[in-house]
Amino acid sequence: MPTRRPAARPLSLALCAAVGTCTGGGAGAAPVVAPFGSWASPVAAADLAKAAIAMSDVRVDGDALVWRESRPAEGGRQVLVRREADGHTRVLTPEGFGVRTRVQEYGGSSHWAVPGGVVFANFADQRLYLQRGDAAPVAITPTGYQYADCVADAARGALLCVREDHTAATTKVNGEERNEIVRLTVPAPGAAHDADAPAAAGEVLVTGHDFVAYPRLSPDGKRLAWMSWEHPQMPWEHTRLHVVPLRADGRAGDPQVVFGGDRAVMEPQWGEDGTLYFLDEASGWWNLHAWDGAAVRAVAPMPREFGGALWQLGMETYAIRGGQAYVRTSLAAVDQLGVIDLASGAYRALDLPHVAFGDVRLDARGRIVTLATPADDETALVAIDPADGGLEVLHRTAERTLDRAFVSVGERIEFPTAPGPDGAPRTAHATYYAPVNPGFRGPDGARPPLLVLVHGGPTSVSKPTFSLQRQYWTTRGFALVDVNYGGSTTFGRDYRKRLNGQWGVVDVQDAVAAVDFLVAQGKADPATVAIRGGSAGGFTTLAALAFTDRFKAGANYFGVSDIKALAATSHKFERLYDVSLVGPPDEALYRARSPLFHLEGFTEPLITFQGDEDRIVPPAQSRAIVEALDAKGVMHAYFEFEGEQHGFRKAENIVRAQEAELLFYGKVFGFTPADPVPPFEIRHARAPAP
Numbered sequence: 001m002p003t004r005r006p007a008a009r010p011l012s013l014a015l016c017a018a019v020g021t022c023t024g025g026g027a028g029a030a031p032v033v034a035p036f037g038s039w040a041s042p043v044a045a046a047d048l049a050k051a052a053i054a055m056s057d058v059r060v061d062g063d064a065l066v067w068r069e070s071r072p073a074e075g076g077r078q079v080l081v082r083r084e085a086d087g088h089t090r091v092l093t094p095e096g097f098g099v100r101t102r103v104q105e106y107g108g109s110s111h112w113a114v115p116g117g118v119v120f121a122n123f124a125d126q127r128l129y130l131q132r133g134d135a136a137p138v139a140i141t142p143t144g145y146q147y148a149d150c151v152a153d154a155a156r157g158a159l160l161c162v163r164e165d166h167t168a169a170t171t172k173v174n175g176e177e178r179n180e181i182v183r184l185t186v187p188a189p190g191a192a193h194d195a196d197a198p199a200a201a202g203e204v205l206v207t208g209h210d211f212v213a214y215p216r217l218s219p220d221g222k223r224l225a226w227m228s229w230e231h232p233q234m235p236w237e238h239t240r241l242h243v244v245p246l247r248a249d250g251r252a253g254d255p256q257v258v259f260g261g262d263r264a265v266m267e268p269q270w271g272e273d274g275t276l277y278f279l280d281e282a283s284g285w286w287n288l289h290a291w292d293g294a295a296v297r298a299v300a301p302m303p304r305e306f307g308g309a310l311w312q313l314g315m316e317t318y319a320i321r322g323g324q325a326y327v328r329t330s331l332a333a334v335d336q337l338g339v340i341d342l343a344s345g346a347y348r349a350l351d352l353p354h355v356a357f358g359d360v361r362l363d364a365r366g367r368i369v370t371l372a373t374p375a376d377d378e379t380a381l382v383a384i385d386p387a388d389g390g391l392e393v394l395h396r397t398a399e400r401t402l403d404r405a406f407v408s409v410g411e412r413i414e415f416p417t418a419p420g421p422d423g424a425p426r427t428a429h430a431t432y433y434a435p436v437n438p439g440f441r442g443p444d445g446a447r448p449p450l451l452v453l454v455h456g457g458p459t460s461v462s463k464p465t466f467s468l469q470r471q472y473w474t475t476r477g478f479a480l481v482d483v484n485y486g487g488s489t490t491f492g493r494d495y496r497k498r499l500n501g502q503w504g505v506v507d508v509q510d511a512v513a514a515v516d517f518l519v520a521q522g523k524a525d526p527a528t529v530a531i532r533g534g535s536a537g538g539f540t541t542l543a544a545l546a547f548t549d550r551f552k553a554g555a556n557y558f559g560v561s562d563i564k565a566l567a568a569t570s571h572k573f574e575r576l577y578d579v580s581l582v583g584p585p586d587e588a589l590y591r592a593r594s595p596l597f598h599l600e601g602f603t604e605p606l607i608t609f610q611g612d613e614d615r616i617v618p619p620a621q622s623r624a625i626v627e628a629l630d631a632k633g634v635m636h637a638y639f640e641f642e643g644e645q646h647g648f649r650k651a652e653n654i655v656r657a658q659e660a661e662l663l664f665y666g667k668v669f670g671f672t673p674a675d676p677v678p679p680f681e682i683r684h685a686r687a688p689a690p
Contacts (some may be wrong), residue, residue, distance in 0.1 A: 036449055043402060046673070048655070064082055066083075067080070083381075100121065117131050139540070202453060210572075223243055326386055333431065333491075355373065369381070379396070380396045402471060431481070435474050437477065449525060451532060455533070457602060458581070462483075489501025531555075555664070565620070
């Protein structure tokens with residue numbers, strides 16, 4: 001059975017009960033007055049590792065569902081879990097295997113149903129394996145290749161996949177891995193399989209592009225659609241949509257460009273009548289469009305965003321069946337499910353108590369199957385009747401054990417920020433989380449420390465979902481503001497493009513503006529403001545510390561410190577991302593934006609966390625900033641975790657990072673955490689400000 005968190009337990013109120021301060025647990029005592037940050041919390045760092053058991057990549061297989069599930073307690077391994085129609089679940093992936101692809105490093109879609117079994121990408125060797133019943137998985141592709149975003153070609157007994165070629169340099173283009181669409185033959189059920197025979201890497205159907213995605217086969221199997229993009233563009237900037245006829249033997253004919261590439265289109269899908277649907281942002285919002293072979297039309301124009309930035313391959317935010325499209329749309333960081341009548345374009349939103357949804361699938365009964373997260377509870381795999389919005393919870397990997405009295409629900413805020421290039425006023429967006437703990441309150445006249453959260457991407461978005469990690473901070477007396485700075489998705493194309501050429505400027509300005517807004521409202525103490533972020537959010541964290549004096553501490557999770565060095569060492573997908581984020585390579589410009597070269601601005605404490613196997617932001621980036629801070633005598637601490645990549649998946653590292661960050665803030669701001677935290681070295685420690 002899949003690992004579950006235990007049912008609601010007395011420990012939810014145990015810590016505050018120990019000091020006689022619980023209000024939700026029946027003690028009824030008055031809250032204890034204690035410094036913000038020092039409050040005893042029912043959320044332990046170990047709970048965050050348990051909460052990190054997350055579901056993704058949900059697939060419908062007849063009457064069953066199959067999804068990928070992370071296992072922090074097993075070294076970050078990801079496994080497939082199958083749920084039968086009767087509700088019974090079982091783990092499919094045997095020991096020694098993990099399901100995750102590294103195509104474009106960020107991966108994505110990594111398992112697909114085939115007759116009588118499943119094909120999955122194994123993390124360790126990146127080969128595709130065929131698994132049927134209780135038999136051991138059998139490799140069906142050779143080493144040196146990575147696969148993702150496949151679709152079944154049932155008539156030909158094959159999978160059509162995105163393949164990334166990591167073999168000899170002679171097969172590469174300009175020294176980079178070759179990205180192509182290939183057909184892989186899958187052994188039929190009962191067919192003899194020679195384990196010693198050389199595995200086939202696949203027959204190439206589409207080549208000649210820097211990047212390809214979304215191979216999608218028409219219902220009659222006669223046409224293949226896909227999208228492509230070329231350096232230095234990213235898939236949310238300029239893409240092309242193609243269609244190619246397939247001969248009876250499956251070989252490709254002459255391709256046709258449906259869309260020419262002056263903006264971003266995404267997510268091609270075929271309707272049952274042969275119409276090709278896709279997302280286009282011609283109006284300034286990614287909306288659903290249709291191509292009938294001759295012309296393109298907008299299906300249901302609206303100022304809401306369909307889809308999102310394609311960081312992981314295989315994202316599917318709508319499904320088509322029976323003349324209707326079942327869609328996930330977003331506006332200002334909040335998701336909504338709805339139904340579109342494809343003939344009239346009429347849109348009907350479903351009334352549901354959630355603020356975020358995952359990919360959209362349809363089960364055999366016509367229900368929408370998706371991952372759904374409300375503002376005050378854990379994520380669940382649900383089935384939704386699109387006729388009336390009726391909802392059935394199918395599975396959870398975590399039950400909310402935190403008493404509702406402790407839950408801080410996000411408040412979306414919009415605030416003035418730096419004006420645009422033309423001097424016109426602008427606003428930015430964020431979600432504010434107040435400190436909540438019925439057992440404690442801060443000293444009279446004191447304001448809570450503010451932790452500014454900066455999401456990665458940077459063309460991503462932070463939604464106001466329930467997150468135990470946020471509650472870890474708010475239950476201890478921190479206020480949080482999760483900033484959706486210019487560049488974030490779900491606010492339309494113009495907002496997303498604010499960041500073009502302005503990385504390290506607009507994002508920092510919006511983070512500062514969020515602090516100023518909350519300080520002016522009396523919701524934060526300007527003397528105890530910290531900023532934290534990972535990856536691109538780590539870059540913004542470092543830039544905010546280097547170029548402003550608004551932040552008194554920072555936590556950098558595998559952040560970029562040197563833009564030029566990142567461009568020189570980055571993987572293929574992001575190798576030229578700096579061109580759109582900053583500008584064409586220019587020594588002076590890149591140095592001007594890189595925090596590493598502005599150490600004079602670094603006067604405030606910084607704690608840094610890094611994985612030693614990170615190929616996206618290599619350890620050298622973090623080591624360089626830490627060495628520079630050490631030479632300058634700035635208070636700092638550094639953790640480099642063995643066996644971790646871009647983001648931590650091992651339970652012990654999730655716990656260690658969270659506890660260390662808390663203790664570090666305690667040393668900076670002058671409070672003692674209620675939790676016992678194992679000590680670690682803090683270089684150039686200083687006394688906290690009075």
